[in-house]
Amino acid sequence: MIAPLARVVVTLAVLLGGWQALVWFTGLPRYLLPSPLAVADAMQRQAPLLFQHGLTTLTEIILGLLGGVALGGLSALTLARFRAARRWLMPVLVVSQAIPVFALAPLLVLWLGYGMASKIAMAILVIYFPVTTALFDGLRRTEPGWLDLARTMGATPAATLWVIRLPAAQPAFWSGVRVAAAVAPIGAVIGEWVGSSSGLGYLMLHANARMQIDVLFAAVLVLGLFAVALYAAVDALARRALPWQPDTQPADDSA
Amino acid sequence: MDQIDRVAGASPFRSPAVPLPVAPLAVRVSSARLTYGGDVLFSDLTLTLEAGRTTCLLGPSGVGKTTLLRILAGLAEPEAPTRVETDDGLPLAGRIAYMAQQDLLLPWLSVLDNVLLGDRLRRKRVTPEQAARAAALLDRVGLAGREGDRPATLSGGQRQRVALARTLMEDKPLVLMDEPFSALDALTRLRLQETAAETLVGRTVLMVTHDPLEALRIGDRLHVMTGRPASVGPALTPPGIAPRRVDDPALLALQAELLRRLAG
Numbered sequence: 055m056i057a058p059l060a061r062v063v064v065t066l067a068v069l070l071g072g073w074q075a076l077v078w079f080t081g082l083p084r085y086l087l088p089s090p091l092a093v094a095d096a097m098q099r100q101a102p103l104l105f106q107h108g109l110t111t112l113t114e115i116i117l118g119l120l121g122g123v124a125l126g127g128l129s130a131l132t133l134a135r136f137r138a139a140r141r142w143l144m145p146v147l148v149v150s151q152a153i154p155v156f157a158l159a160p161l162l163v164l165w166l167g168y169g170m171a172s173k174i175a176m177a178i179l180v181i182y183f184p185v186t187t188a189l190f191d192g193l194r195r196t197e198p199g200w201l202d203l204a205r206t207m208g209a210t211p212a213a214t215l216w217v218i219r220l221p222a223a224q225p226a227f228w229s230g231v232r233v234a235a236a237v238a239p240i241g242a243v244i245g246e247w248v249g250s251s252s253g254l255g256y257l258m259l260h261a262n263a264r265m266q267i268d269v270l271f272a273a274v275l276v277l278g279l280f281a282v283a284l285y286a287a288v289d290a291l292a293r294r295a296l297p298w299q300p301d302t303q304p305a306d307d308s309a
Numbered sequence: 310m311d312q313i314d315r316v317a318g319a320s321p322f323r324s325p326a327v328p329l330p331v332a333p334l335a336v337r338v339s340s341a342r343l344t345y346g347g348d349v350l351f352s353d354l355t356l357t358l359e360a361g362r363t364t365c366l367l368g369p370s371g372v373g374k375t376t377l378l379r380i381l382a383g384l385a386e387p388e389a390p391t392r393v394e395t396d397d398g399l400p401l402a403g404r405i406a407y408m409a410q411q412d413l414l415l416p417w418l419s420v421l422d423n424v425l426l427g428d429r430l431r432r433k434r435v436t437p438e439q440a441a442r443a444a445a446l447l448d449r450v451g452l453a454g455r456e457g458d459r460p461a462t463l464s465g466g467q468r469q470r471v472a473l474a475r476t477l478m479e480d481k482p483l484v485l486m487d488e489p490f491s492a493l494d495a496l497t498r499l500r501l502q503e504t505a506a507e508t509l510v511g512r513t514v515l516m517v518t519h520d521p522l523e524a525l526r527i528g529d530r531l532h533v534m535t536g537r538p539a540s541v542g543p544a545l546t547p548p549g550i551a552p553r554r555v556d557d558p559a560l561l562a563l564q565a566e567l568l569r570r571l572a573g
Contacts, residue, residue, distance in 0.1 A: 199413045206382050206407035207479065209430035217429050221417050298417040298459055 088268040093275065096268035103257070103269075108276050110253040114170050114242040115280065118177020122238070123231055125178060126185025130227075133186075134193035135215055147186065155179045156244050163249040173245035173253065180241035181234040188230025192223030225299055228292035235288040239281050333361035333513045334404065334482035335396040338381065342388045343373050350376070351539040356532065358483070360396065363506070363514040363551065364544075365528030367521060367571060372539045374517045375487055381515065382407050382485050406479035410488040412468040414460040414475075420447065421456035424475045446474040450504055466497035470504065477508055484509060486516040490523065499555065502526050506552035521567040525560050527551045533570040542570055 070090045076082075077089040084092060097104065129147075132139045159176055166172035196219045204214045246255025254273045261269035341354040350373040358364045366374050379385035381393065383402055393401055414423045424443040425435050444456055450470040452463075460468055469490065476484060489505070490498045498520075506527040518524050524531045531545040547553060547563050554560070 197413075199409055199411050200415065202382075202384050202409070203407060203413050203426075204430055205384060206405060206485075207427040207430045208403050210432075213430050213432055217426075218415065221415070224417075296417075298461065300461065 085265045085267050088271055092268045093271040096266075097272040097275065100269055100272060104254075104272060104276055107252060107254050107257045107273070108280070110170065111173075111239070111242055111246065111255065111277065112280055114173040114177060114245070114253065115238045115284065117170075118174045118241060119181060119234060119238045119284070121174060122178040122181025122234055123185050126182045126230070126234075127189055127227070129182070129186045130189035130193060131215070131220070133190050134219065135212070147183070151183050155241070159244055159248040162245065168249050168251055172248075173242045173250065176245035177238045177241035180237050184233040184237070185227075185230040188233070189223055189227040192226025193219050195226070196222050224296055228288075228296065231288055232285065232292065235284045236281065238284070239277055243277065332482070333511060335360040336381065336401065336483060336513065336515075337394045338377065339392050339394070341377065341380070341391045343376055343391075344388065349538045351534075354539065354541055356541050358513055358515055359530060360513055361511050362529040363509060363512075363516060363527055364530045364532065365524035366515065366517045366532050366534055366541075367519070367524055367567065368534035368539070369571065370519075372534050372537075374534055377534075378485050378487050378515060378517050381405065381483070401483065404481050405483045405485055406476045406481040408472055408476040408484070408486045408489045410491055412460070412465075412472040414468055414471055416460055419457050419459060420452065420463070420471050423460065423471055424478050426475060427479050443474070443478055446477050447471070449477075449508060450474045464497075466493055466501060469493060469501060473501070473505055473508065482513060484512050484514045486514065488518055489516070491519060498523070499526075503552045510551075521564050521571070522555065522560075525563055525567070526553050526555065531567065533567065535571065535573065545570075 073090050077087060088096070129143075133143065134140075155176070158179065159172075162172040162175050162179075166175055193215075200218050200222070201214065204218055209217070242253070243255040243258075246253040247259060250256045254277050257273045258270050261267070261273065336358040338354070338356045341356070342352040343350040354377075356364075356366070356377065366377070368374050376385055380387045380391065381401065382405055384407075387393065395401055414420075415426065418426070421440065421443055422429070424447060425439065428435050428439060444453075447453060447456060450473050452467060452470055452474070455463070455467070460471065463471065469492075472489070476486075486505075490501050493501060502523055509527075516524070516528065525547050529546065529551065531547070533542045533545075534540070535542070545563065545567065548559055549557070
């Protein structure tokens with residue numbers, strides 16, 4: 055039996071070893087593929103720079119995530135509660151998703167400027183749809199027996215939504231938030247690529263132009279760490295919010 | 310063996326375990342009609358629920374028993390010219406408690422909060438008196454001390470006991486039960502029938518069931534619904550007071566009669 059942490063370490067060590075060996079044997083130049091050691095060196099040298107730009111991106115991601123989840127949640131509740139909202143807004147919502155959000159990035163930068171606002175808006179746009187559809191689907195798939203029971207108890211539609219349908223939709227909602235946490239960094243970085251003066255996306259473009267590929271790799275690594283940490287945080291929150299939900303994953307999977 | 314004895318031993322007559330603040334209600338469904346995809350399932354059907362008695366409705370699947378119950382529960386729209394009348398002339402809406410085959414417990418609420426669900430849904434504050442009444446009902450169905458547990462920690466029989474407590478908590482003049490015990494194993498079912506019969510004494514109850522023995526144990530008036538279009542047969546009234554003993558010879562004789570009517 056190997057501890058989960060040990061397995062992660064072994065996997066990482068093998069991958070890094072393979073990468074280092076590839077660089078050694080092929081002799082690829084540093085500006086095409088830096089070795090892991092060179093990336094580690096860059097991370098150490100440029101730590102203050104990475105920290106400063108990382109902070110910008112992390113702020114954008116978190117604010118985007120909060121805004122997107124709040125907006126998506128509200129939209130789903132409105133759609134579930136009001137028939138008129140479903141009939142008028144649902145088609146708009148679906149069609150709006152046919153437009154690639156990335157195509158809007160230049161427009162957002164034009165409207166909201168080079169600062170954080172346009173990146174947060176970008177992240178919100180990316181997150182909004184998965185959260186809305188996840189929660190709305192959850193709200194629509196309430197166990198019919200519960201709804202029957204609520205009707206015989208004289209519940210108003212609003213009370214049924216609040217007491218039964220919303221709690222019952224929590225698992226679906228949290229799957230949506232998990233997806234949101236995974237795509238939020240994409241929104242922020244795309245926004246930074248289109249036009250910014252700060253953030254990891256900006257740092258990547260900057261380093262790329264100057265052939266500092268080791269710094270580019272270091273920025274990607276920091277972004278990856280953010281994504282993993284964010285996912286873990288959301289997962290922990292979801293477990294706390296749903297203590298009643300049984301984990302149906304086979305037990306031998308988690309060992 | 311002790312368990313079997315407990316099940317078989319008829320309990321002495323009890324006054325209502327749960328005091329009845331509302332007078333029992335007599336209900337009559339008449340001229341009932343139901344069509345499904347052009348097929349007439351029943352028409353001009355009559356069913357009378359006597360006040361304070363338990364009426365059991367038996368019949369094969371697909372005969373329309375559950376739809377009849379759902380019409381009374383306000384969950385299905387009655388087809389014209391179906392009429393539902395009460396002996397006090399007031400509409401039935403808001404005066405029924407419903408118990409289904411599934412326990413319908415909300416997994417995120419504690420056992421106690423599940424019993425109090427009706428008040429939550431009607432946006433009424435849960436008073437300490439109400440909470441105490443819910444706890445007393447849980448005690449009555451044999452679940453004292455489990456108030457704070459989540460439904461997932463209970464067995465199927467215990468969950469259905471909570472559903473029974475929730476139904477009694479509603480305290481309505483008419484109790485509608487749709488095969489409430491059919492998902493339980495035989496022994497658990499017998500015990501729950503006992504608890505149900507004891508706690509529902511004095512209320513008007515309509516129970517839809519597939520199980521002739523169940524109907525004979527806890528029903529006061531048994532109707533068999535058969536045929537297409539279906540009709541409701543005359544009431545069969547088993548002697549004695551519910552819950553009746555499973556090994557009562559009179560019951561076994563009546564079971565044969567019921568099975569004959571079901572087959573016919």
